[in-house]
Amino acid sequence: MELKQLQTFRAVATELSFTRAAEVLAYAQSSVTAQIQGLEQQFGVPLFNRLGKRVAITEEGKRLLFYAERMLQLADEAQLAVRGDDEPSGTLRIGAPESLFTYRLPPILREFRSRCPKVELHFKPDFYPGHLGLRREVMQGTVDVALFFNYPRLSDTLIVEQLLQETLLLIAEPDHPLTRLETVLPGKLEGEVILLTEAGCTYRELFEQILRGANVHPATKLEFASVEAIKQCVMAGMGIGFLPEIAVRAEISSGRMTALRWSGEELSVVTHLAWHKDKWISPALRVFLELVKQLSAFEHQ
Structure with a gap:
């Protein structure tokens, strides 16, 4: 072979x-x-x-x-390591949820491309509940590095670093009755139409847990595979959305949607960065890790 x-x-x-x-x-x-x-x-x-x-x-x-993916990746790593060329090259495979790919990674990737023009980037979106698919791929070596929301436990296999806290918002079109309230408690969502990401999404699970704890029953839950679809439906007046603040910042600033003044439990998740503990840190991966940490620290300030 x-x-x-x-x-x-x-x-x-x-x-x-x-x-x-x-x-x-x-x-x-x-x-x-x-x-x-x-x-x-x-x-x-x-x-x-x-x-x-x-x-x-x-x-x-x-x-x-x-096994073929792992063997070919190891062959690429061996070639880079033995050649001793410090200029980043080869392939870097990155995994993340849609919202992080869309709203967090672009400035990082722009700077990465300027520093590492010879590196080919492969992106792996996360379609599995609780990021199980991405975690498995990082552990198996088919993804080099991944970003997660709320990594639930320490791992003997992965190096996991906390980056920054992501604020989550309940959002509605500006004329929605709840936008006029000074405070919105969970009970105010009784009977409302809620627009949510797919089952298994980390922040959806957090929100549904809060609703269950308050014994609140929305009239309808509409489920979407796309963050952008939720935003468009919120602006069309179809219901109340629940998304990371970074995903709706522009629409709120322009007045196309309004954040509700939530007074219930804190709505936030934490973004984590993860890679395999035994993985060789190639020049390309080293640059990517540095950029993610630098820009996340700047955003946190």
Whole structure:
């Protein structure tokens, strides 16, 4: 088994097409087919199901893909480490929830690109309840570094650093009756329409816990996969939203939505930065970690 075969296997698994994988790798399609057949003969199992022109990865292929990703990443790290080139290069894989990707990371990434123009960035959004998917990927090495809300416990596998506290807001369109109240306690949300992120989202869980503790029952909960969708629906007068302050700062400043004057339990989460304790800190990763910590400290001031 050669690294070239694993690179080809990863390309086919990503594209789910021998033709597109050949185009991406600039190989003849016959070469791609031969390399995959060689791996299948070596392992004695099919790695892909060929369904006419369609390709589907098998369960055995999925297991191999996990190890192929790790082996190729280690090969890249070894090349960088042995070469001794301090100029950042290679690939950096970053994971984070949508709200952090959209509202926290852009200035960090802009500065990173100016310092590390040779580094290729891969972004991994978080779609799993409680960030379980990202935690698993950091522990397995398929993501180099990740940002989380409210990391719940210490880990023997990960290095986790606290960055800053994120304020959460209840928001409504400016003419909503609750915007006229001097204080909004949980009971005022009884019978209201609440617009929430998907189940398992850290700050949604916090908010629902507060509502349960106050025995408050909204009339309806509308669930969205997108922060932007919640914002647009709030501004359209569909209900009350619950989002990080950083995500709605511009809309509040422009008067397109209003933050309710919440007087219940504190609404906040803490952003954490995490990477594997045994991971080699490449020049690219070192720059990224430094920038995240510097800009987070500046925001905290």
